[in-house]
Amino acid sequence: RYSSASTSTPKTQTLNFNGKSYQTDDWYNVPPAIESSIARLLHTQKDHPISITRSIIESRFPGPTYKYYNSFHPVVSTHQNFDSLGFPLDHPGRSKTDTYYINKDTVLRTHTSAHQADVFNANQSPGFLISADVYRRDAIDRTHNPVFHQMEGARMWDRNVVPNGDIAAAVWKDIESLPKHDMIVEDPNPATHAERNPLQDGAHSLAEAQAVAAHLKRSLELVVVEIFSRAKKASPDVSDEPLKVRWVEAYFPFTSPSWELEIFWQGDWLEVLGCGVVKQDIMQKAGVPSQVGWAFGVGLERIAMLLFEIPDIRLFWSQDERFLGQFKGLSENMDKLKRFVPFSKYPACYKDVAFWLRSSSSSAGGGLGAAFHENDVMEIVRGVGGNVVEDVTQVDEFTHPKTGRKSFCYRINYRSLERTLTNEEANEYHEKVRQELVDKLGVELR
Ligand code: FA5
């Protein structure tokens, strides 16, 4: 699939995705394990829990009001992923430490919002859902994976089409046709807050923002109700801890006001989605200035974990029959959902690595490109260990009182989901990690 542009110094390559070729440059940072995930398409894989979760959420947003898009390719332009959404040029999300680049203008999408503007522009239905794989250089733990799936949802009302141009009235009328629910939801804040969660002055009246927010929140709460009633049916024997759900104020460059929805799960608040009232300049730039509405982006793994009680996000990538076999036939028979029964965990193997930073990268802003970023450690560990790494945590940080040099210690938990790792194997992985930390980050091992 690769063809080197130059045989002597294969610095740039031509990569082909989705019938188009791309020339890599020195922004290219996609490791093979990540690139090979592109072909997996878990969200459309029959009987896969991610795909089942997608269908259940879709059932809460019926056609023809909502149109579904499930086959957008993950290679997108930086314009789609960032500019069309109003990300400032210096936004940290654009950096190589956070995002996988093919070249300076092309990325693996970091969120399904990358397709918002195009679908707004196509203007084929008042609402839509986009489900897709997304890619981020991120921490590694049981709820974070560098490849995961999101569903984007949006609903618009057209100022030129609603009776008397009254968006608020039209939205409240649509709220009335949504089911009610009796789930308790913490939502202590008013719809807007002058500093933290501002109304888009000049674009929407307060009444409009409140109506759109109410429709958005009710629609998403109904998703939670749907998921939990199914989860409960799937494991009736399990203790019924009362469901705790809350709305939290949030910030996104492309919505205002904005919120995140959190669900209390296994002793902690788990963020499942971000959402808000779409900024009017996004609609303007997308060529649909008279549309007003909301958008959300939900993490499908997070919802699937709640639905099936799947304890570790890496399991979704398992090809093991003990995993996949538990979901066979469910696509055709969604009422037969069963809680996931964990197969026994193989033993954990913890290894620490401690190192000094190059002196130039210890101080903030020390040398262009030299700044130390934790995601680079994560990426090296992931590149070496792949799914054999369960998590990576920083256990120590130290600044030498005299020299000002910084040192860090990370603890890596090596544990396979499919077999017992021998200590020799874990050592082999760990030795490679140590070597790459030196080679790629220039650290000095302690
Ligand atoms: C976004 O990605 C926004 N695009 C969401 C949005 C859409 C806001 C439309 C407003 C309007 P965020 O980075 O918070 O937001 O991610 C959304 C969800 O993806 C999170 O709530 C979480 O459920 C999931 N998620 C984020 N990072 C990971 C990860 N590394 N692994 C698994 N799930 C993740």
Ligand code: MG
């Ligand atoms: Mg978030």
